[in-house]
Amino acid sequence: MSDTLAQKIIRSHLVCGDMTPGSEIGLRIDQTLTQDATGTMAYLQFEAMGIRQVRTELSVAYIDHNTLQAGFENADDHRYIQTVTKKHGIRFSRPGNGICHQVHLERFGAPGKTLIGSDSHTPTAGGLGMLGMGAGGLDVAVAMGGGAYYITMPRIIGVELTGRLPAYVGAKDIILEVLRRLSVKGGVGAVMEYFGEGVATLSVPQRATITNMGAELGATSSLFPSDEVTRAFLRAQNREEVYVPLAPDPDAVYDETLRIDLSALRPLAACPHSPDNVRPVAELAGKKIDQVCIGSCTNSSMQDMLTVAAILKGKTVHPNVSLSISPGSKQVYTMLADCGALTDLIAAGARILECACGPCIGMGFSPNSAGVSLRTFNRNFEARSGTKDASVYLVSPETAAASALSGVFTDPTTLGKTAPAIEMPSHFLICDNMIEMPADPAQADSLTVERGPNIRPIPVGVAPGKDLACKLVLKVGDNITTDHIMPAGAKILPFRSNVPKLSEFCFTVCDPEFPARAKALGGGLIVGGQNYGQGSSREHAALVPLYLGIRAVIAKSFARIHMANLINFGILPLTFADPADYDRLNQTDDLFIGDYADAIASADSLTLQDRTTGATIPLLLHLTERQRHILLAGGLLNYTRNQNNR
Ligand code: MIC
Ligand code: SF4
Numbered sequence: 001m002s003d004t005l006a007q008k009i010i011r012s013h014l015v016c017g018d019m020t021p022g023s024e025i026g027l028r029i030d031q032t033l034t035q036d037a038t039g040t041m042a043y044l045q046f047e048a049m050g051i052r053q054v055r056t057e058l059s060v061a062y063i064d065h066n067t068l069q070a071g072f073e074n075a076d077d078h079r080y081i082q083t084v085t086k087k088h089g090i091r092f093s094r095p096g097n098g099i100c101h102q103v104h105l106e107r108f109g110a111p112g113k114t115l116i117g118s119d120s121h122t123p124t125a126g127g128l129g130m131l132g133m134g135a136g137g138l139d140v141a142v143a144m145g146g147g148a149y150y151i152t153m154p155r156i157i158g159v160e161l162t163g164r165l166p167a168y169v170g171a172k173d174i175i176l177e178v179l180r181r182l183s184v185k186g187g188v189g190a191v192m193e194y195f196g197e198g199v200a201t202l203s204v205p206q207r208a209t210i211t212n213m214g215a216e217l218g219a220t221s222s223l224f225p226s227d228e229v230t231r232a233f234l235r236a237q238n239r240e241e242v243y244v245p246l247a248p249d250p251d252a253v254y255d256e257t258l259r260i261d262l263s264a265l266r267p268l269a270a271c272p273h274s275p276d277n278v279r280p281v282a283e284l285a286g287k288k289i290d291q292v293c294i295g296s297c298t299n300s301s302m303q304d305m306l307t308v309a310a311i312l313k314g315k316t317v318h319p320n321v322s323l324s325i326s327p328g329s330k331q332v333y334t335m336l337a338d339c340g341a342l343t344d345l346i347a348a349g350a351r352i353l354e355c356a357c358g359p360c361i362g363m364g365f366s367p368n369s370a371g372v373s374l375r376t377f378n379r380n381f382e383a384r385s386g387t388k389d390a391s392v393y394l395v396s397p398e399t400a401a402a403s404a405l406s407g408v409f410t411d412p413t414t415l416g417k418t419a420p421a422i423e424m425p426s427h428f429l430i431c432d433n434m435i436e437m438p439a440d441p442a443q444a445d446s447l448t449v450e451r452g453p454n455i456r457p458i459p460v461g462v463a464p465g466k467d468l469a470c471k472l473v474l475k476v477g478d479n480i481t482t483d484h485i486m487p488a489g490a491k492i493l494p495f496r497s498n499v500p501k502l503s504e505f506c507f508t509v510c511d512p513e514f515p516a517r518a519k520a521l522g523g524g525l526i527v528g529g530q531n532y533g534q535g536s537s538r539e540h541a542a543l544v545p546l547y548l549g550i551r552a553v554i555a556k557s558f559a560r561i562h563m564a565n566l567i568n569f570g571i572l573p574l575t576f577a578d579p580a581d582y583d584r585l586n587q588t589d590d591l592f593i594g595d596y597a598d599a600i601a602s603a604d605s606l607t608l609q610d611r612t613t614g615a616t617i618p619l620l621l622h623l624t625e626r627q628r629h630i631l632l633a634g635g636l637l638n639y640t641r642n643q644n645n646r
Pocket of ligand 1: 037038065118119120121134361379488535536537538
């Protein structure tokens with residue numbers, strides 16, 4: 001058997017299904033992670049399953065998203081997560097300890113293991129040769145309970161790296177180049193596997209920048225081999241014992257191959273409003289900017305921060321620019337302080353934020369009206385920054401720092417032929433004092449879980465009726481992101497555990513009237529274009545529509561995690577047999593599907609009648625047996641409960 005690296009890890013964790021691309025497989029999950037914006041739901045669902053202690057090798061809960069506490073809500077949610085995790089065997093990374101993916105890479109990730117996280121950037125761990133996948137909170141809850149995680153067996157896209165990055169060109173430019181070539185749909189149904197001589201020239205945090213942003217390709221995961229660079233990183237983290245060398249078999253075959261010559265790369269920028277709208281920074285040079293934000297799970301490692309500090313040292317941020325810097329973890333932050341680089345950042349005029357997601361998820365630092373913001377982050381979807389008419393560009397830390405000084409887009413390679421030498425420590429500062437261990441299982445039952453008034457019951461899906469008669473409540477276009485469906489940001493995120501309140505914001509980026517209309521019409525059906533639901537793993541993008549009465553979504557195609565979330569909450573994902581039929585449906589049409597429940601039980605196609613126009617439209621159901629059972633039960637929670645009762 002000759003396997004790629006992804007296939008090897010899948011084979012060693014396969015609990016059911018066969019490894020033919022396109023068919024459903026179940027995987028044993030070694031580790032899970034959650035963050036606070038999706039974590040409350042995940043733990044409420046875990047509690048609803050009635051399992052006393054987690055059954056994974058390791059589960060960690062992070063607090064990193066909802067850290068702006070403008071009211072009691074976020075702090076209450078943090079308390080809930082802290083107490084519920086203590087009781088059920090989960091480690092708790094306290095607020096202030098850093099961004100989940102960065103901390104997980106530093107302290108817990110292990111080559112060859114599987115990880116799912118209630119956050120779409122969980123593939124960051126692929127920088128260590130770990131198979132990390134983003135999932136809905138309910139899937140994470142099931143995995144914590146020892147259940148398998150189901151995915152479609154991916155195709156494997158091999159990305160061969162040759163050469164070495166030139167001065168001032170970063171790992172971010174590699175993944176932007178992949179996005180430029182493949183688009184935000186290019187990785188759907190695939191794992192991106194990096195190989196070739198160029199791999200050895202990249203550090204683990206650089207690899208993690210690349211695997212992190214593989215999420216923007218729609219990929220199931222992204223992976224680097226585990227080699228001597230991995231070993232050195234783990235040794236520097238005092239964790240060499242988890243090292244295992246891992247590589248594809250020499251005769252492994254990829255379904256598709258891409259080649260990137262690192263030496264030929266130039267600084268790139270993803271222009272508004274999509275991570276694949278990529279242009280060379282040189283073409284934008286001279287354009288005035290208002291804001292620069294450095295950090296996020298993509299670019300907040302020690303190496304990134306030292307690179308930025310070296311460029312800013314002894315200079316001053318341009319008067320028209322506001323620069324924020326959020327180190328990725330407490331480890332990075334304390335080491336920056338210890339080596340004096342933090343002084344260089346502060347002295348240059350950077351506004352240092354706590355080590356958390358911050359501006360990346362719109363938690364403060366929204367740009368000025370029509371502002372131009374350069375960010376080292378991974379998503380530049382419309383309005384995500386908190387300013388609807390802002391233009392957000394995604395760039396490397398090198399480009400961000402150079403532009404912050406000049407006040408205009410600046411290609412950092414114009415700064416000189418050799419970049420300032422960065423000295424990476426051979427040992428990181430190890431101090432896990434902000435990671436709380438769970439209680440002894442023998443004492444756990446006596447612990448109380450603290451629930452604030454913001455934590456409201458989760459809507460539960462309903463089993464489908466015989467027929468479905470309803471309205472077309474909303475029609476949207478291609479590439480609708482979960483930030484369109486369920487916006488985040490400082491004003492909305494505090495309601496992540498309060499679905500009734502959250503529903504007031506659903507789809508308001510596209511149509512401010514949607515929540516009221518959906519309520520007035522008693523719910524119904526949504527129609528979308530290609531790649532519906534791309535972006536975040538937030539299950540609120542399914543839960544909230546469920547609460548508003550949405551029963552099914554018809555789209556030209558779906559993004560992986562969102563489609564799984566829809567099914568998990570009992571919302572039927574349907575696709576057009578002929579995408580041209582999209583044009584025949586209009587918002588507020590009366591729709592009818594006969595023998596609806598029977599179709600879910602066993603059919604691959606069904607007919608939609610548009611009673612307003614008289615059109616009949618054939619639709620497809622791409623469902624596995626397991627998914628049909630989940631939908632018929634009215635969602636995964638009901639399904640799991642039924643199974644446990646049995
Ligand atoms: C994001 O980057 O969009 C988030 C916020 O981290 C989400 C999770 C969420 O919505 O809470 C993600 O990527 O899954
Ligand atoms: Fe946090 Fe942004 Fe990373 Fe999401 S993409 S986990 S919001 S830093």
